[in-house]
Structure formats: structure tokens, C-alpha cells
Amino acid sequence: MSPPASDPAQRLTELPFPPVTKTHILNCSYHSWHPRYRAITPKARLVPLPDAFLSYLREDGIVLPPDNEDTPEWSDSDSGIFSGADNEGDDADDADNYDPSASWRDTHETIERAIDDLGGKVAPKLNWSAPKDATWMAATNSMECRTPNDIYLLLKSSDFVTHDLEHAFDDTADEDANGSIQDPPASASLSVPYHLVLRKWVTLNPSVEFRCFVRSRKLIALCQRDLNHFDFLFKMQDKLRQTIQEFFDVRLRDTFPDPSFTFDVYVPPPHNRVWLIDFNPWAQRTDPLLFSWLELLSLPEPPSSNVEESTPEKSDGSSEYEEDITEIFRPEFRLVRRDDPEAYGFTTPQYSAHKLPKDVVDASRGGEGNLREFALQWKEAQALAEQQKAEDSDDD
Ligand SMILES: Nc1ncnc2c1ncn2[C@@H]1O[C@H](COP(=O)(O)OP(=O)(O)OP(=O)(O)O)[C@@H](O)[C@H]1O
Numbered sequence: 598m599s600p601p602a603s604d605p606a607q608r609l610t611e612l613p614f615p616p617v618t619k620t621h622i623l624n625c626s627y628h629s630w631h632p633r634y635r636a637i638t639p640k641a642r643l644v645p646l647p648d649a650f651l652s653y654l655r656e657d658g659i660v661l662p663p664d665n666e667d668t669p670e671w672s673d674s675d676s677g678i679f680s681g682a683d684n685e686g687d688d689a690d691d692a693d694n695y696d697p698s699a700s701w702r703d704t705h706e707t708i709e710r711a712i713d714d715l716g717g718k719v720a721p722k723l724n725w726s727a728p729k730d731a732t733w734m735a736a737t738n739s740m741e742c743r744t745p746n747d748i749y750l751l752l753k754s755s756d757f758v759t760h761d762l763e764h765a766f767d768d769t770a771d772e773d774a775n776g777s778i779q780d781p782p783a784s785a786s787l788s789v790p791y792h793l794v795l796r797k798w799v800t801l802n803p804s805v806e807f808r809c810f811v812r813s814r815k816l817i818a819l820c821q822r823d824l825n826h827f828d829f830l831f832k833m834q835d836k837l838r839q840t841i842q843e844f845f846d847v848r849l850r851d852t853f854p855d856p857s858f859t860f861d862v863y864v865p866p867p868h869n870r871v872w873l874i875d876f877n878p879w880a881q882r883t884d885p886l887l888f889s890w891l892e893l894l895s896l897p898e899p900p901s902s903n904v905e906e907s908t909p910e911k912s913d914g915s916s917e918y919e920e921d922i923t924e925i926f927r928p929e930f931r932l933v934r935r936d937d938p939e940a941y942g943f944t945t946p947q948y949s950a951h952k953l954p955k956d957v958v959d960a961s962r963g964g965e966g967n968l969r970e971f972a973l974q975w976k977e978a979q980a981l982a983e984q985q986k987a988e989d990s991d992d993d
Pocket of ligand 1: 639719720728729740798800875
């Protein structure tokens with residue numbers, strides 16, 4: 598679940614969302630739904646996270662535990678981002694001895710074992726969000742992680758993960774014992790059972806990832822997740838829609854705790870098996886991709902039986918042509934057409950708002966290593982500026 602995309606036009610409109618509660622958000626947390634849907638998700642391990650690990654994630658700067666097997670690929674104590682095993686000089690002696698994982702060693706070891714169990718390569722996420730916005734920090738330029746340190750680097754660099762940690766219950770209401778809506782208690786975020794989700798790494802083809810929208814237990818719409826044009830999808834649109842509809846009817850419609858939600862799926866060739874990737878709440882914070890929330894809230898709903906009730910009757914009460922004139926509701930399935938990317942204004946890469954300003958990146962050209970180092974320093978400068986601002990406002 599990424600932080601809400603800013604859509605000023607939509608923010609100006611009061612959207613008629615039903616209240617979103619803490620329970621709705623928790624129902625979409627991987628640790629809540631995974632036990633029920635384990636058989637239809639890619640193989641994964643969940644590691645419960647102790648407070649000490651959460652404090653580590655929340656700390657400024659990126660200090661990685663000593664990596665005893667390899668020399669760390671990059672280290673720079675001046676940038677505030679380094680591996681504890683690779684520093685020289687007086688100041689660095691302290692860093693040499695410093696192991697941030699000392700207070701959560703068990704967790705570190707559990708993560709190591711889980712990576713092994715999953716074949717040596719994993720895609721990490723927290724309860725709701727994957728660090729998709731931080732892949733530029735990784736040597737692989739992807740979310741593929743082979744060591745615990747690969748995972749910590751991605752998690753600590755990601756704004757999406759920070760959103761899970763600090764803002765999971767933003768804009769939610771809570772129900773009291775009588776079922777009426779209240780403001781959430783200030784300490785709400787303390788009660789999240791945080792988990793690290795490690796999914797066995799599979800090379801997914803982004804063209805066959807889809808987001809599906811469910812209102813009142815009816816699948817009303819679906820669309821691509823990757824916003825590029827893929828010609829071949831148009832030929833198989835009906836088959837994909839039918840496969841996903843059947844998957845929803847059999848697996849999710851009556852089992853997900855909320856009546857309205859979104860889910861993401863992967864439908865690899867030959868497109869007759871569906872993998873569940875994720876759930877998101879029926880809320881403005883979920884990216885509606887090729888739809889707008891206003892559309893999703895007002896799209897017509899299918900009749901309950903999926904059958905048009907107005908079949909004319911013969912005098913004996915039967916309806917001879919019922920089969921022929923029955924209308925089957927089909928959820929609206931949007932694909933990106935050839936000219937859409939420009940028309941919709943999404944030619945900029947996804948998540949770019951969470952990366953660095955283009956000028957800054959351009960100015961730092963000169964090899965991937967330099968760019969990464971420059972980016973790290975830039976992040977640290979930003980953190981220092983924030984800290985200075987906070988101190989200045991305290992002085993006032
Ligand atoms: N097992 C896996 N191996 C490799 N890549 C994966 C795996 N599972 C998911 N991915 C990729 O990671 C992407 C993000 O995963 P996921 O949807 O769980 O993250 P998210 O943060 O919840 O996303 P959103 O905010 O869009 O809901 C997926 O679109 C998919 O491309």
C-alpha cells in the first residue's frame with residue numbers, strides 16, 4: 598500500500614467513501630490475510646518484528662550490521678550510511694564495534710534462515726507496503742534481496758515503509774463497542790503487530806499484474822498495474838476477465854472480512870491460474886490506477902444474481918428465451934491503449950515523486966556508484982535539514 602497519490606482535482610471533491618476504520622486497514626495487513634490465503638499466494642515467510650527492530654527502522658541514518666562474509670559493497674561513515682565492519686581510523690573504531698542488530702540478533706538470524714528456506718532470494722515488504730520506491734538504492738536496482746542487509750537497506754530507504762510505520766491509521770475512524778465511529782486513539786499505531794514479509798523471489802512479468810476493485814462483494818472493475826501499453830493484452834482481455842472473475846467468486850467473494858476492498862493478482866501464461874499478491878482497503882489511500890475513485894464509487898453495480906431479472910414471462914409463467922436475453926454483468930476492465938501514456942500524463946516513471954529531484958540526479962552523473970553515494974549524502978542532508986528545522990521551532 599503506497600502513500601496516497603496526490604490528485605488535487607480529486608482532493609477538492611468530497612468523495613462519498615464509507616468511513617475507513619482501523620479494522621479495515623488491519624484486514625489488509627499481510628499478517629491478517631495470509632493464513633487464510635496461503636495456498637494461492639507465492640511462497641512467503643512472516644517474521645514478527647520486536648520493538649528493538651522497529652526502533653532500528655525508525656532511526657535516522659542507515660547503519661547496517663557487520664557483514665562477515667563479504668566486504669560491503671560501499672561504506673561511508675561521513676554519509677551516515679555504513680556497514681559496521683568496514684571502517685578505519687579512530688572514529689571508525691567505535692563503528693567497528695557497533696552492531697545495530699545486537700539487540701535483535703534473534704530476528705536477524707530468523708531472517709537469514711528464512712532467506713535460505715526461500716531459495717536464497719526474496720522480495721521483502723512490511724505489513725502493507727513493499728519498498729518499491731527504494732530500488733534505486735539496491736545494487737540490483739530491484740527488490741531482489743539475498744542477505745538481511747539487502748533487506749534493511751531497502752526498508753530503511755523507503756518512504757512507503759515509513760508510511761506503514763508512522764501513518765498506518767491516518768484518516769481512519771474507529772468503532773466503539775456500540776458500532777459508532779470515533780476518532781482513533783492517539784496511540785493507535787502502537788498496536789500494529791508489525792511483521793517482515795519475505796516472499797520467495799519470482800521474476801514477475803508486470804504486464805499480467807492486475808488491480809481489482811470490489812464493492813459490496815461484487816467485482817466491479819479491474820485494470821493493469823503496470824501503466825505501460827501491452828498490445829497482446831487486448832486479444833486476451835475476455836479470457837483474463839473471466840479467469841479473474843472466477844478466482845474472485847470462488848476464493849475471495851465470501852471469505853474476505855470486508856465487503857469492499859481491492860486485491861492485486863498475477864496471471865501468468867497460459868492465463869488460467871491466478872496468484873494473489875496483495876489486498877488494499879477501499880479507501881482514498883489506495884491508488885485507483887486507471888480509474889478515479891469517483892468512477893469506482895459510482896460505477897453501476899451488478900444485480901445480485903448476475904442475471905437480468907426483467908425476462909418477459911409467457912402466460913404459463915415460464916420464460917422461453919431466458920437464456921438468450923439474459924444479460925451477464927461484466928466488470929469494467931481497463932487496459933492502457935497505445936496512446937494512453939501521454940494522454941494520461943504518466944510518462945514519468947512510477948514512484949518518481951519518492952526519488953530525488955531530476956536536477957540533483959543529473960548533476961551527480963558519473964557512474965552508478967557515484968550516484969548512489971551522492972544520493973545517500975543528499976538523503977542525509979535532508980534529514981539534517983529536517984532536524985535543524987525541528988530544533989529551530991523548539992527554540993521558538
Ligand atoms: N514474490 C515476488 N517476487 C518478486 N517480485 C514480487 C513478488 N511479489 C510481488 N512482487 C512485485 O512487487 C510489487 C509490489 O508488491 P506489493 O503489491 O505486495 O506491494 P505494495 O507496496 O502493497 O504495492 P501497492 O502499494 O501498489 O499496493 C508487485 O507489483 C510485484 O511486481
